[in-house]
Amino acid sequence: MLVLTRRLGESIWINDDIRIVIQNIRGNQVRIGIAAPKEVTVHREEIYQKIHQENREAVNSTAEMKPVRELYQSIRQVETSSEELEN
Amino acid sequence: MKIESKRFGTIEVKEDRVLTLKGGLLGFSNMTNFVLVDDRADTNHPFKWLVSLDDPECGFLVTDPGIFFSDYVFDLSEEDRQAIGAETEDDILVITLLTVPANPKEITANLRGPLVFNSNTRNGKQIVLANSGYATKHYIFLQAKDSNATEAETTADNAIFPAAMAMGASANTEVKTQS
Numbered sequence: 346m347l348v349l350t351r352r353l354g355e356s357i358w359i360n361d362d363i364r365i366v367i368q369n370i371r372g373n374q375v376r377i378g379i380a381a382p383k384e385v386t387v388h389r390e391e392i393y394q395k396i397h398q399e400n401r402e403a404v405n406s407t408a409e410m411k412p413v414r415e416l417y418q419s420i421r422q423v424e425t426s427s428e429e430l431e432n
Numbered sequence: 433m434k435i436e437s438k439r440f441g442t443i444e445v446k447e448d449r450v451l452t453l454k455g456g457l458l459g460f461s462n463m464t465n466f467v468l469v470d471d472r473a474d475t476n477h478p479f480k481w482l483v484s485l486d487d488p489e490c491g492f493l494v495t496d497p498g499i500f501f502s503d504y505v506f507d508l509s510e511e512d513r514q515a516i517g518a519e520t521e522d523d524i525l526v527i528t529l530l531t532v533p534a535n536p537k538e539i540t541a542n543l544r545g546p547l548v549f550n551s552n553t554r555n556g557k558q559i560v561l562a563n564s565g566y567a568t569k570h571y572i573f574l575q576a577k578d579s580n581a582t583e584a585e586t587t588a589d590n591a592i593f594p595a596a597m598a599m600g601a602s603a604n605t606e607v608k609t610q611s
Contacts, residue, residue: 396545397459399568412536
């Protein structure tokens with residue numbers, strides 16, 4: 346990893362179209378401004394990681410369709426019969 | 433083209449049914465091409481497998497979120513809309529990934545990271561709804577919400593189970609574009 350030291354208000358350029366500015370430093374919080382072309386995706390790491398993690402859980406968790414399908418169908422049956430009761 | 437999968441059997445892949453995810457699935461950037469595969473035993477339900485053509489043993493359980501979350505609405509950013517090349521909202525198809533824990537009643541839908549596709553070109557992207565209020569885990573079955581409501585983040589009143597809704601109903605999630 347490339348590590349650079351910057352002071353408040355200073356910037357870093359990545360290629361010639363992405364600029365990162367240190368806007369504010371307070372205690373252990375740093376406010377960072379990012380100017381990048383629209384097609385560049387920027388996310389806070391924890392949000393990005395959460396989706397990653399959920400994708401990973403999803404692929405590991407779904408070995409069988411059967412229990413999910415059966416559950417869906419049994420719930421649907423219960424709902425259908427309670428509707429019939431109401432009518 | 434036919435591909436062999438131990439898990440899903442022989443999958444007949446028609447070229448005009450291949451879904452392409454720009455940038456791959458987050459965390460699985462090597463997987464960009466997928467097909468939707470029906471449950472072999474029974475199709476009388478709204479679940480399908482999203483199977484990777486890059487690794488045919490790898491499949492995700494998916495559904496149409498509108499079936500379980502009738503008021504699921506999000507803004508598609510202009511960049512994301514352009515990324516999939518969708519001209520109008522009608523071109524957009526939304527698929528949601530499901531996670532099945534040991535107890536299938538507690539199956540959850542990832543409403544924060546939906547897959548959006550251009551239904552004409554089948555090009556899509558997994559988008560991240562950072563400030564939407566949606567989480568990566570929403571129970572799809574009310575029963576789980578009632579008994580275990582604190583474990584997954586649920587948004588009150590947004591998970592319903594509409595029995596009347598036909599199986600395999602076309603995507604009815606409302607997507608707003610910023611145009």
